[in-house]
Amino acid sequence: MASRDTTSLLVGLLVLFYTWGVWADVEVSMEDRVEVFRGETASITCMFTSTEGIGGMIIQWFYVTRTGEKQKIYYQDSTMQFVDRGTQFTDRISVNGTGASEAIVLTIRDVRLEDELEFICLIKGLTDGTGEGRTKLKVFEKPDYPTIEGVQTGISVSEPGPSKIATCEVKNGYPKPNITWYRNNAPLRVAQDVVLVMPSTTTESTGLYSVKSELSMMVMKEDKDDQFYCEITYFVPGGVGMLESERINITVYYPSTAVSVWVESPKGKIKEGDSVEIQCRGNGNKPSSFVTISHDGKDHEGKMLLLENVTRRDSGDYICTSTDTDTFEDITGQISVFVNYLDPAVVRPGDTIVVPQGNELKATCNALSSLQTQTVWFKDGAEVSVGNILTLKDAMFDIAGTYMCVVTVPEIEGMETSGTLHVYVEGPPEIMQPEYTKVEESFENTVDLSCTARGFPAPNIVWTTSDGKILKSASQTDTDDGVQSVVSIKVTSDITAFCNASNEFGTAAVTFSITATINTTTTATTASTPTSSTTSSTTTTTTISSATVKAETAIPKQSPEKVKQEGRGVIIAVIIICILLLAILGSVLYFLYKKGKLCGRSGKQDLTKEKSSKDNIVVEMKSDNTEEAVLLGINGEKLPPSDQSGEYLDVQK
Ligand SMILES: *[C@@H]1O[C@H](CO)[C@@H](O)[C@H](O)[C@H]1NC(C)=O
Numbered sequence: 001m002a003s004r005d006t007t008s009l010l011v012g013l014l015v016l017f018y019t020w021g022v023w024a025d026v027e028v029s030m031e032d033r034v035e036v037f038r039g040e041t042a043s044i045t046c047m048f049t050s051t052e053g054i055g056g057m058i059i060q061w062f063y064v065t066r067t068g069e070k071q072k073i074y075y076q077d078s079t080m081q082f083v084d085r086g087t088q089f090t091d092r093i094s095v096n097g098t099g100a101s102e103a104i105v106l107t108i109r110d111v112r113l114e115d116e117l118e119f120i121c122l123i124k125g126l127t128d129g130t131g132e133g134r135t136k137l138k139v140f141e142k143p144d145y146p147t148i149e150g151v152q153t154g155i156s157v158s159e160p161g162p163s164k165i166a167t168c169e170v171k172n173g174y175p176k177p178n179i180t181w182y183r184n185n186a187p188l189r190v191a192q193d194v195v196l197v198m199p200s201t202t203t204e205s206t207g208l209y210s211v212k213s214e215l216s217m218m219v220m221k222e223d224k225d226d227q228f229y230c231e232i233t234y235f236v237p238g239g240v241g242m243l244e245s246e247r248i249n250i251t252v253y254y255p256s257t258a259v260s261v262w263v264e265s266p267k268g269k270i271k272e273g274d275s276v277e278i279q280c281r282g283n284g285n286k287p288s289s290f291v292t293i294s295h296d297g298k299d300h301e302g303k304m305l306l307l308e309n310v311t312r313r314d315s316g317d318y319i320c321t322s323t324d325t326d327t328f329e330d331i332t333g334q335i336s337v338f339v340n341y342l343d344p345a346v347v348r349p350g351d352t353i354v355v356p357q358g359n360e361l362k363a364t365c366n367a368l369s370s371l372q373t374q375t376v377w378f379k380d381g382a383e384v385s386v387g388n389i390l391t392l393k394d395a396m397f398d399i400a401g402t403y404m405c406v407v408t409v410p411e412i413e414g415m416e417t418s419g420t421l422h423v424y425v426e427g428p429p430e431i432m433q434p435e436y437t438k439v440e441e442s443f444e445n446t447v448d449l450s451c452t453a454r455g456f457p458a459p460n461i462v463w464t465t466s467d468g469k470i471l472k473s474a475s476q477t478d479t480d481d482g483v484q485s486v487v488s489i490k491v492t493s494d495i496t497a498f499c500n501a502s503n504e505f506g507t508a509a510v511t512f513s514i515t516a517t518i519n520t521t522t523t524a525t526t527a528s529t530p531t532s533s534t535t536s537s538t539t540t541t542t543t544i545s546s547a548t549v550k551a552e553t554a555i556p557k558q559s560p561e562k563v564k565q566e567g568r569g570v571i572i573a574v575i576i577i578c579i580l581l582l583a584i585l586g587s588v589l590y591f592l593y594k595k596g597k598l599c600g601r602s603g604k605q606d607l608t609k610e611k612s613s614k615d616n617i618v619v620e621m622k623s624d625n626t627e628e629a630v631l632l633g634i635n636g637e638k639l640p641p642s643d644q645s646g647e648y649l650d651v652q653k
């Protein structure tokens, strides 16, 4: 019973004390923390409640020093208010609210990093006792834009441990910012011996923090296209800020797992004489790898091998070896090279062949090649046969000559060889019909006679005249299938010349006849009409009557053939003129005779037919007409007068 009473009494006292404000007379409430960027203004509010009137309150502001002591910065009571001198806040703080309201605000201008302190608001009533509250001031500084730097040298996948990849740095942040590494948009997790991150922090003289982080990693070939960057996280008032660095990539060196070898040039089939370029590449990219190309026990350093002017001996396997200089592992690849060839053409039975006339000729042309060949025979630039066998039946002189067989490889352009074959057809000589065999030429002129004989062995040509004289040939030339011989003969009389060609198989002859003519001109026409005869070298003229000259010189000599016609014309003209002269003479004689007869005879006398010295010409004179002479042919045809005006008359024999 007694204890129950005591308890009741105590509760009663507590209620009494509380009501009277004996224990907690001034109540102060404040925020835990106030966050603000450096340089801005911070406001710290101190709320309080009191049973007393406001006028009697003492208000003081303190901060807690690093050693934990309270440092007063402001004081206020009903009579006065002041800022304490000599503290870091002396010039930058102000307090509003005079106690009339129940909120007092401490304002700090131009907040500094060292202002990050705990502030105390202490309220003391005159009778009520005291109350205090605390608020921490937090200061922030946004860091600078981060920088990233990747290693410039490439990183080998065969490095035994993690290699440095990049360094990221962020400066002048507060509080300390964090750096997180990313690869391809995923944060990198630190893993023992695989991924290492080494952060380091520097406090600048300003009190701001600079943070650096170095990333090291074991790289794999797959990382060659990876992108790395770092992310910066930092606190701001009421939250967290974030910045990202630029992205970088790295060079990863990885060894080859295979090498490929190929012929870079020429494209297609290779032939002897070509320049061959062999290339070798591994699928790795390590600059330290060592490449050799070997063939036939010989090594050539480097990724490229140039073989100049190859022969079939360069055929074979070319092996490329890539050696990793870190691990000394070899990888090889190989290629088979084949150099095609075409040997010189061989003509059988030899380069010269003699066929008896009428026999068959058979020759072959072969060239050894690694590829299919094609053979074509040519004679004088014209294709005569396709295939390596040349067959010519019933050999005549026409087939004699030089043949060429051309062997080509259709698969490779420009691969070709050739051989020659000289064909001689054995047989008696055969003289080619000369352009002319009858020649008329003026005295003392020179005539060239040409004689071409075919046959094998080459015929021997002898020129003779009908009186058995041997003529010396002016020139003798070997032709494809025989000889050509030319003699120059000075015309002194009519000449018959023989060209006799002979060899062991027989003889052949051709006869030339040269008729000597009298070539005449007047001095006047000679001067204006030069002789253009091809056969005469000297011009000798003999002047006879002027009547013949006109006929002769009217047509200049062009060729021996023309000379012949011309000569005949002159003869005819001379004959006609003679006849005319005889006729006139006859007429005169007849006239004289008649005159004498008239004296002794009377009556009409018949005309007597008179034969001229040339018995085939009939001259008829008509007495009753004027002394007009009419020429008659032997058949008695009367020729019209117009025909007589011509220079020539054909006299039929
Ligand atoms: C890596 O970076 C270089 C220049 O920094 C750029 O030229 C290259 O394209 C990049 N490679 C990849 C795979 O992103």
Ligand SMILES: *[C@@H]1O[C@H](CO)[C@@H](O)[C@H](O)[C@H]1NC(C)=O
Residues within 6 Å of the ligand: 177, 178, 233, 234, 235, 240
């Ligand atoms: C930075 O990292 C520390 C330690 O992991 C962490 O406590 C802090 O909250 C981080 N800061 C930011 C801004 O993320």
Ligand SMILES: *[C@@H]1O[C@H](CO)[C@@H](O)[C@H](O)[C@H]1NC(C)=O
Residues within 6 Å of the ligand: 462, 464, 498, 499, 500, 509, 510
């Ligand atoms: C040349 O041929 C002619 C005509 O066949 C002949 O008369 C003459 O005797 C031959 N001369 C010689 C030297 O063989």
